[in-house]
Amino acid sequence: xxxxxxxxxxxxxxxxxxxxxxxxxxxxxxxxxxxxxxxxxxxxxxxxxxxxxxxxxxxxxxxxxxxxxxxxxxxxxxxxxxxxxxxxxxxxxxxxxxxxxxxxxxxxxxxxxxxxxxxxxxxxxxxxxxxxxxxxxxxxxxxxxxxxxxxxxxxxxxxxxxxxxxxxxxxxxxxxxxxxxxxxxxxxxxxxxx
Amino acid sequence: xxxxxxxxxxxxxxxxxxxxxxxxxxxxxxxxxxxxxxxxxxxxxxxxxxxxxxxxxxxxxxxxxxxxxxxxxxxxxxxxxxxxxxxxxxxxxxxxxxxxxxxxxxxxxxxxxxxxxxxxxxxxxxxxxxxxxxxxxxxxxxxxxxxxxxxxxxxxxxxxxxxxxxxxxxxxxxxxxxxxxxxxxx
Amino acid sequence: xxxxxxxxxxxxxxxxxxxxxxxxxxxxxxxxxxxxxxxxxxxxxxxxxxxxxxxxxxxxxxxxxxxxxxxxxxxxxxxxxxxxxxxxxxxxxxxxxxxxxxxxxxxxxxxxxxxxxxxxxxxxxxxxxxxxxxxxxxxxxxxxxxxxxxxxxxxxxxxxxxxxxxxxxxxxxxxxxxxxxxxxxxxxxxxxxxxxxxxxxxxxx
Numbered sequence: 167x168x169x170x171x172x173x174x175x176x177x178x179x180x181x182x183x184x185x186x187x188x189x190x191x192x193x194x195x196x197x198x199x200x201x202x203x204x205x206x207x208x209x210x211x212x213x214x215x216x217x218x219x220x221x222x223x224x225x226x227x228x229x230x231x232x233x234x235x236x237x238x239x240x241x242x243x244x245x246x247x248x249x250x251x252x253x254x255x256x257x258x259x260x261x262x263x264x265x266x267x268x269x270x271x272x273x274x275x276x277x278x279x280x281x282x283x284x285x286x287x288x289x290x291x292x293x294x295x296x297x298x299x300x301x302x303x304x305x306x307x308x309x310x311x312x313x314x315x316x317x318x319x320x321x322x323x324x325x326x327x328x329x330x331x332x333x334x335x336x337x338x339x340x341x342x343x344x345x346x347x348x349x350x351x352x353x354x355x356x357x358x359x360x
Numbered sequence: 361x362x363x364x365x366x367x368x369x370x371x372x373x374x375x376x377x378x379x380x381x382x383x384x385x386x387x388x389x390x391x392x393x394x395x396x397x398x399x400x401x402x403x404x405x406x407x408x409x410x411x412x413x414x415x416x417x418x419x420x421x422x423x424x425x426x427x428x429x430x431x432x433x434x435x436x437x438x439x440x441x442x443x444x445x446x447x448x449x450x451x452x453x454x455x456x457x458x459x460x461x462x463x464x465x466x467x468x469x470x471x472x473x474x475x476x477x478x479x480x481x482x483x484x485x486x487x488x489x490x491x492x493x494x495x496x497x498x499x500x501x502x503x504x505x506x507x508x509x510x511x512x513x514x515x516x517x518x519x520x521x522x523x524x525x526x527x528x529x530x531x532x533x534x535x536x537x538x539x540x541x542x543x544x545x546x
Numbered sequence: 547x548x549x550x551x552x553x554x555x556x557x558x559x560x561x562x563x564x565x566x567x568x569x570x571x572x573x574x575x576x577x578x579x580x581x582x583x584x585x586x587x588x589x590x591x592x593x594x595x596x597x598x599x600x601x602x603x604x605x606x607x608x609x610x611x612x613x614x615x616x617x618x619x620x621x622x623x624x625x626x627x628x629x630x631x632x633x634x635x636x637x638x639x640x641x642x643x644x645x646x647x648x649x650x651x652x653x654x655x656x657x658x659x660x661x662x663x664x665x666x667x668x669x670x671x672x673x674x675x676x677x678x679x680x681x682x683x684x685x686x687x688x689x690x691x692x693x694x695x696x697x698x699x700x701x702x703x704x705x706x707x708x709x710x711x712x713x714x715x716x717x718x719x720x721x722x723x724x725x726x727x728x729x730x731x732x733x734x735x736x737x738x739x740x741x742x743x744x745x746x747x748x749x750x751x
Contacts (some may be wrong), residue, residue: 187575187730190571190575191665199513229369229370231367235633238630243381245626246385246625250396250622253399254399255395255399268624268625269668270661271625271668272629273665274663310617314549318483328659338484339565340742340745341738347732347733350525350734355727383624389622429684456677457678457680
């Protein structure tokens with residue numbers, strides 16, 4: 167696989183949300199608005215790239231039987247670093263995303279990429295893989311966030327173009343499931359090559 | 361591929377990973393501790409500044425009971441005389457705790473309010489921070505002529521559409537803060 | 547007594563862990579094709595959430611908080627400590643069950659390894675020690691007893707949502723669904739409608 171393919175595959179072919187169906191909890195919970203979805207995507211991208219690089223470095227010296235605990239400690243470390251940085255510099259976004267920042271630890275995308283890719287490839291390829299899959303995640307979360315924000319509050323990235331209240335259900339829990347379900351249908355119909 | 365497992369290398373690798381990670385975290389924590397404290401202090405400072413008249417000097421935090429719970433307030437003084445108080449007030453909203461900073465002038469009017477933290481539903485109760493129809497009414501709310509409870513309960517506070525519980529919690533927080541300042545004056 | 551009742555109703559129905567808080571969605575979608583597996587998974591989750599919350603609550607109180615034995619604020623280690631404790635706990639539960647209750651192990655065994663990455667476990671453990679809960683009264687942090695009751699009730703809510711959903715899914719299998727909706731999309735839309743039904747509980751507490 168060429169370097170370019172590593173970066174672009176996450177957008178459609180191996181899209182973590184619509185094709186691999188990974189990391190559903192933050193996908194549903196944090197996409198109440200476009201900006202929240204985008205922030206959550208970027209936070210995950212940050213952890214994914216760093217943990218992919220670190221794991222590709224330590225994979226060779228890690229004994230097989232303890233590789234899962236080692237990976238989890240590495241991932242949890244980067245998540246905590248992210249938590250501290252966000253608390254210091256972006257407190258508004260940190261409190262909006264709430265418990266889902268520490269929960270990046272158990273986002274199956276990250277452990278999944280560590281197991282499936284990073285432990286078998288070199289640092290550069292692993293970083294590119296992290297960027298590719300991470301960008302796919304950012305793109306899907308932002309799209310879901312945009313759709314929910316338009317339907318739920320009549321705005322995009324906080325810019326209001328429909329006056330009055332939106333359809334509130336789309337900001338709340340049911341809307342998350344419905345929007346993801348219908349977007350998945352559209353994704354299957356128009357983007358997946360059969 | 362992964363190395364073969366035996367007891368020594370498993371123990372060594374696990375211990376080394378934990379040590380290195382703990383060291384990294386310790387460093388990052390040490391570096392970010394000051395900015396985090398500063399950010400939190402700034403949020404608090406901005407909230408106090410927003411609810412007190414311009415150009416007042418703000419005192420250190422003073423402990424006080426607000427609505428029966430431990431809280432704190434700040435005195436805003438001008439030319440040595442207290443002109444207004446900023447009171448931190450927490451009540452139960454729809455999703456959890458709702459914490460406000462409430463400014464009350466020395467002559468007993470609400471000067472302004474500001475939300476410090478909340479866990480209300482986005483698009484519904486969370487509008488208590490952004491909906492101008494709701495937030496604007498607190499600026500200069502005259503407790504002498506208006507009643508501090510939502511219209512549904514016979515008061516003069518306009519509730520947020522479809523978020524009566526949040527509106528009630530907000531109003532109660534303001535009321536508790538106001539009562540606390542009245543208690544101080546005695 | 548009233549508060550305990552409120553905690554239970556709130557955790558099972560009003561703030562259902564799956565349908566309102568979006569925790570533990572992956573196993574919720576993954577192992578809900580049959581009611582029997584859904585029930586097995588729910589039982590395992592119930593066991594682990596309650597136990598994990600008990601252990602992490604105590605560790606947080608006596609190790610991490612500045613009031614604990616080290617007298618310094620170590621809460622920035624919360625995420626890393628909690629996930630390690632949960633992973634170790636799941637392993638231990640697996641070993642103990644295998645030795646002492648083989649029949650229970652046979653029923654729950656295959657689900658246990660999946661639970662480490664179930665974010666409901668870590669999510670509940672973190673929420674319990676960081677969030678102020680109200681339950682009709684003034685906002686406060688939960689005590690140990692209330693925290694364990696809350697965790698147990700939350701996992702019951704998980705089981706309820708899981709079993710309801712698996713029942714719906716068994717019926718979906720028999721229906722003729724348009725091609726692009728087959729599988730997950732129609733399942734997600736169904737959960738959306740189920741979540742709408744659960745929104746009706748939000749007036750209770």
